[in-house]
Amino acid sequence: MSPRTEKQFEEIREERKAQIKKVALEIIYEEGYEGTSISKIAKRADISKGLLYNYYESKEEMIREIILDGFNPFLKVFDPDHDGVLTPDEVRYFIDEMFNILKSNLKYWRLYFSVMLQPRVMSLIAEDLQNMVGSISGILINYLRWKGTKNPEVEIRLILALLDGIAFHYLMDPKHFPIEAIKERIYKLILPEKTT
Numbered sequence: 550m551s552p553r554t555e556k557q558f559e560e561i562r563e564e565r566k567a568q569i570k571k572v573a574l575e576i577i578y579e580e581g582y583e584g585t586s587i588s589k590i591a592k593r594a595d596i597s598k599g600l601l602y603n604y605y606e607s608k609e610e611m612i613r614e615i616i617l618d619g620f621n622p623f624l625k626v627f628d629p630d631h632d633g634v635l636t637p638d639e640v641r642y643f644i645d646e647m648f649n650i651l652k653s654n655l656k657y658w659r660l661y662f663s664v665m666l667q668p669r670v671m672s673l674i675a676e677d678l679q680n681m682v683g684s685i686s687g688i689l690i691n692y693l694r695w696k697g698t699k700n701p702e703v704e705i706r707l708i709l710a711l712l713d714g715i716a717f718h719y720l721m722d723p724k725h726f727p728i729e730a731i732k733e734r735i736y737k738l739i740l741p742e743k744t745t
């Protein structure tokens with residue numbers, strides 16, 4: 550048997566980190582952030598506490614990575630060509646993909662959002678979250694200005710709150726949530742009339 554390559558070691562490391570993050574998310578969901586310890590995470594992940602510290606210096610670092618990683622799929626589909634300018638087709642694509650992402654793993658997203666909303670967790674990510682929302686908001690505000698919206702700063706707050714609420718309602722009851730009808734309403738709200 551030949552020795553492992555650097556790539557294989559990196560794959561093993563990423564698999565182990567993914568396992569640790571999954572376990573941490575489950576425990577924080579069950580016991581709350583304050584009730585979760587590195588020892589509990591290590592025990593359930595079936596690794597030593599010392600080995601866990603090879604991956605993360607602290608519980609805070611771990612949860613920040615978990616929560617910020619959760620935003621990555623959404624950021625990848627927002628402004629897909631990353632030119633800082635949204636077209637109506639890109640907005641439609643984002644709305645469609647947002648729900649595809651949520652549909653892809655309902656259990657994970659339910660855990661994720663319930664953990665993210667815990668006050669202590671929110672305090673750990675508040676600055677990062679504000680930066681992410683700020684950059685997205687700037688692009689959306691420019692899009693709404695192009696669309697002719699009179700007060701894009703207020704409208705963007707409304708749209709983001711609406712999308713958050715829709716996502717939560719969908720996650721709570723995906724079987725009965727009228728997702729396609731809701732998407733059509735969102736298109737009418739956000740897209741110029743000629744593209745709907």
